[in-house]
Amino acid sequence: MKDLSLYILDIAMNSVRAGAKHIAIRLEEQNAVLTLTIQDDGCGMTPEQVKRLFDPFYTTRKTRSVGLGVPFLRMLAQQTGGGVSISSKSETEYADHGTLVTAVFHTDHIDFIPLGNLTETIVTLIQGSPNVDFIYCHSMSCGSVAMDTAQMRSILGEGIPLDNYEVLSFIKSYLQEQYQQL
Helix, strand or coil: CCCCHHHHHHHHHHHHHHHCCEEEEEEECCCCCEEEEEECCCCCCHHHHHHHHCCCCCCCCCCCCCCCHHHHHHHHHHHHEEEEEEEECCCCCCCCCCEEEEEEEEECCCCCCCCCCCHHHHHHHHHHHHHEEEEEEEECCCCCEEEHHHHHHHHHHCCCCCHHHHHHHHHHHEEEEEHHCC
């Protein structure tokens, strides 16, 4: 994957597959450090599963026998002097189950990869999982971009799904306008 937005898409889709109903994606850029967090309320993982996530030959998917997203994300973060941490609570042990992925990158490092098209990533997530509530926030020194699909859903009412073409077009324009105003 050539940019960070594709890793965000991969991890968020893992959250969707884990049965998450709420996924928060936050990027905070401050003093040449980018902190990415993706938090969900999915089924979570056991401590043993979390330990194995960094093994590229471990995956819970049935379609392929390798899972490279998290190991590559970790490698990319470490190359910039950052790192990746994952904490998770399994639904078999905790009522407040879910997973938190945190990745830290030094943006002034030569090996920092481009952010990519974050707007398209968020729109793709909403289109593919319209019943999941996504919170997106990208904070920078010059301002922030934010969106909450639960708020949009309450304004639209039950009759209009988020994967409706006009709604997706609005979401895309809404995010693009916020980025352009920075």
